Amino acid sequence: MNAVVYLSGPRYRGPDLKELVARTALGDQEAFSRLYDAVAGPMLGLVRRVLRDPAQSEEVAQEVMFELWRTAARYEPERGEVMAWVLTMAHRRAVDRVRTAQAAADREQK
Incomplete structure (x- = not known):
């Protein structure tokens, strides 16, 4: 028989992404x-599903992270979660x- 174990107490949800974006906007490299x-x-994972090419996916992900570094100050918490913003x-x-x-x-085929 398999036993089910329930853990009590608050679940760990990871880092506070809003705080990390705010600190990134101030130039905090650790954040x-x-x-x-x-x-x-x-x-x-999302980019790979769209592009299906690992090399291009990594390139696009790098571009997005660079954009995130440059535009962190533009994040507006009242408009949505950080993960949704990044994935968008x-x-x-x-x-x-x-x-x-x-x-x-298409141009090459013409």
Whole structure:
């Protein structure tokens, strides 16, 4: 028979991403490093699903992280969660990459 174990107490939810973005906006490299650790996996997973090319996915993820470093001060907490903001940036950048590649392929066929 399998036993089910229930843990009591508050669940660990990870770092406070809003705080990390705020500190990143002030140029805190340690906060950016922790923010990177928290968002890079989900972001890269999303980008890979869109692009299906590991090398391009890593390139787009790097571009998004650079954009995050540069634009952290623009994050508005009242408009949504940090992860949603980051994933939206990543999705848009990945879709732009797909559209650019498709446009180039279309031009070559003409």
